[in-house]
Amino acid sequence: MKTVLLVEDSLTETQVITGYLIQAGISVISVSSGEEAKIKLQSQTPDLVILDVILPGQSGFEICRELKTNAITKKIPVVICSTKGTEADKLWGSMLGADAYLPKPVDQQELVKIIQNLT
Template sequence: MTTVLVVEDSLTDMKLMTYYLQQAGLAVVSANSGEEAQEKLHSHKPNLIILDVVLPGQSGFELCREIKTDPHTSEIPVVICSTKDTDVDKMWANMLGADAYLPKPVEETELLRTIRQLIK
């Protein structure tokens, strides 16, 4: 089964994305900080990561850079999902290796279409 790691500190956004993903038949592992995400990343080996930018402690941008520079995790697709929706934010995410960028509030069909494209 395809597993998605959702890194999100907003309980509302976490529940919404988890619902969308589970309805699409995907397994969901959740983390609400970059540090927790690092632990779950190594224990669950997800097929894809959905990453918020504004997180307690380590930012999503920092975590994305770490994921993409680590040879053990660099091939895992990362989707940034954030309220920060400027061209600069999108450019920064792209420079750090993110595979896609979705603005919040996340739209179910857009989220699932993006995920399907990345985990073929």
């Protein structure tokens, strides 16, 4: 079973995305901040990370850059999932190493397709 680390500070978004992933047969580890994500990544290696952009502390963009420049985590696919869906945001995410960019509200089929393509 594939495992996704979901970094999302909105409880509602966490519940919606988790529900979509579980329906697709994907295991979910959810945290609400970059700090929590770093702690989880020390003990577990997910198949993919989904990052919100606007998080307490570090932004999803900053976390993505850290994951992609760290030798241990750089091969883990990262999907940025945000209400900030402009072309500039998508380009910035790509420049920082994100493997995909998914605008909110999340489309269940698109989310599952992206995860299947990246894992």
